[in-house]
Amino acid sequence: MKTILYWLLQVAAALLLAPLPIGAIRKVKALVQKRKGAPLLQLYRDLLKLLRKSAVVSDATSWVLRAAPFVVFATSLFAAAMMPATVRVLPDAFPGDLILFFFVLALGRFFLVLSGMDAGSSFGGMGSAREAMISALVEPAMLVGLFAVGLFAKTTSIPGVLSAMTALGFPLLQPSLLLVFLAFVLVLLAETSRIPVDDPATHLELTMVHEAMVLEDSGRHLALLEYGAALKQYALLALLADVFLPYDPFAAVPGVPGVLLALVAFAVKLLFLSLLVGAVEAATVKLRFFSVPNLAAIAFILSFLGVLQFLIPGR
């Protein structure tokens, strides 16, 4: 019973909250640029509109193009649901592991990359190639960062990590976790096609990455892909919020109101992180594609230094 309730809650939270950070990031950027910007909930409307439309699929494509939106959506949703929105109603046997989390996301990306190449258009192939390169570049940073977190928690299972981080109180005061956090922010920017790596707002052929891969999709398929992307971003933000900002101000409030308050706190953390990402986006310019390795190198050294900072005192 508790398990079912938990998963229902998780999936609902993921589906409902996922488009929110994107709206927040766009709003922050707009405000920084002294524009009014689209409403906070614009993405919800876009998704609803797209979901009502049927998809147009080219005859020159295979089943991959048709399957990809569903795979992307499913894997992203799975990953997003794996990150607890609140730990209040944790089931007894809680499945979930950080390594599984990243590899589920990687499966989704694999299909996305394939679908980009499926139609045979040059832009889609270019986008896929770039996406594959970026993910390969940030992978070491991600894994080493994961390693650091795992060293702290002595496990990579999600509940184990969460309880270890909660026990620390304020993990960002640990230099090693602070560095890993910064590394993960960079990973997040790269993974979710944010500005220094990719510009989600552009459709300029020479620079786009994510948009190039979904160029062939339309209607419902596009909606699923966009929703999948939003869920992926939600999942990564939730990871940051859960691992690095585990502080729960309403820990004392019991019962259903407590759960609701905890969810609100979680949403606030998400918004805060979105603000951070929005600020980074507003403050930086898109990197030349050949400078992305530099960014990846920085993310990697951040993670690696994080591990070192953990190992040096010899705990």
Added chain:
Amino acid sequence: MEPFSVVLSALLLLSAFVLMASKRIHSYIGAFRVQAVLVALNTGLLGLTTVAATGRVDLLVVCAAILALKVWYIPRVLHRTYRAVEYRVEKDFLFNIPTLVLLSLSLVVVVFVAVSRIGAVQDGTTLVLLVDSLSTALVGLFFLISRKKAIGQIVGLLAIENGLFVTALYASNGMPFIVDIGVFIDLVSAVLILGVLVFRIESAFETTDTDAMSDLKG
């Protein structure tokens, strides 16, 4: 206080890496300034602790000097020098930037190994502090070696000095006051002299690329 020092030291090391990864002279100076702020914070923090413990204020004086010189004055001098002599981005490095950054990372590991062999450093926190600050100095040295523009080399020298100063701070709660002040005077005069030299080099060679200076060999 201690957890803050550890975080600050980690950020200091990070700033050295940011410096290493930057390409534009402007970002060098910016990164150096951030580093200097971190050094000042560290000094101020330790200074407050010593004032509370022993009533000695010399570290606070040094902190003020850092703020005045390294955060405000030296970056200004560097900017002015930069504006007067060149308008270009650094593009020739020893290796490309990711390689440089990864090599710097291995420097940190080397420092870790070396410092952990000092028998007297038993305490884990001290070890982290020393490794971080010494690595900052050595990454600064590596930065100096890897840059070919004159201003980059000046910034490298300053970065070494930053790391060194913090090492002194952590290793022994600061040096005798007169030594601290003497080091400062030396530093400022060194930067001024280097600044003047940059101007002269620019007018003699019409570039500040130190690779152009290769007449003297053997």
Added chain:
Amino acid sequence: MELLLWLVPIVALAVLALPLPRRVRHAVSLAETLATAAVATFATWTVLTQGTAAPAMPGNLFYLDAVSVILLDLVALVGLLTSLYTIGYVEEEIRRGSLDPKKVRALYLLIHGFLFTMVLTLTLRNLGGVWIAIEATTLASVFLVGFHNGKAALEAAWKYIILCSVGITLAMIGIVFLNSAAQGVLAEGTSLDWTALFARADSLDGSYLKFAFIFLLIGFGTKAGLAPMHNWLPDAHSQAPSPVSALLSGVLLNAAMYAILRTAAIVNRNLGSSLYTGRLLVGLGVLSVATAAVFLLTQKDYKRLLAYSSIEHMGLAAIGIGLFTPLSLFAAFYHMINHSLTKSLLFLSSGTVLQKTGTREIGRVGGLLKLLPVTGPVFLLGLVAIGGTPPFSLFASELALLTSVFQQKLYVLGAGIALLLALVFAGIIQALFRVFYPRPAAVAAARAGTAPAPAAPLVPGEPNRFGAVAVVVLLALILVTGVFLPSWLTKLIDAAQTILTGQGGG
């Protein structure tokens, strides 16, 4: 009384900063070095009779003992002769139009500032202070190296300040760890005082000291011109105006060696043996001698030739300090003294040669014995001396050094050094023959090949009479010390060696 060592230069600097006619400047400069030499003599006498000279003053900063007073005397002596030489040098440069009379003030200010920082290095008790003073020597001499503002001079100045500043910063790490080693052992505020550190060396933490010494050696070794950190040295020495080269090579290198000596003594006393510092120092020393030997054989520029020979001799001194036996320390000191005098002789006379012939290239000089009736022969004899030929003093000290190596039963090392010395000798003698006995055709070809023919044929005669006096005095000194050491000097060197090895004294 000894505090006059600080006061005199400060007063002189203040006077030199005033707008004065050139003649008065020459006089002030000479008077300053004379006064310094007089005070140094007095200080030497104090040290000889009382062991140390540390007049009371706030902060107890001043400290002289046999170790520092030997080197201080060298600063005073070389400073005096150099300032004598500089008078004639400046006048000749102005006559030839290669020095703007307006820059004389700056030149003198910088030279005396430079001398002052070296005196400071040798008279401070606090090792942190010594560090500051050594960095100050770099800062004071950068513009001297780049004095001519030509491309090559600026390049040399840039290399010099960057390399030496980096080196000295690394030495600071060593000082920091020395300071941490002293924490808890020594009283607050005396944690870097050499006397205190040395007296309590046994109770310091050895692991800190070992770590510190590596950085100190790299740092001060850069300044002392030990290979592989020697890159700045040939450039700086060849590009600086000749009197400055004489100071750089003759005394600055010693000042850096002095810092190594002091710190090595602490570490050795703490570890109870000289094996640790010895390996490092001898390693660097042999590397320096070897590097110098290679470059000496192929050198085309006679000032660079002299610079590489400085690297060689500093390497030898480092080997002597590394062995740290009474005899080897004696040899190291003796060698530093001899090198200082011989090398300043050579740089000063090379300055005259440069003024006369206008070229630094060995192959294009030619006919010096005729052109420069006094300096020419002195230069010739100096080159013979620097190669380590008897009866000159460098031969005696090299012999003492080799003896000390063999005494330690380090036969391979001794044979290696002897072989390298033979190579060095070959390089220098080869250069000597090319300078003094060239085939006339080669000179003519070289002259015709590149440079425009000189407007007027070179006329024999000394352009710098004061300089000629200075180099003759130096030649006499190295001849005398080669065959006979005055008893007070022997006594002083013995005292220095006892202080450092910690047997008695202290």
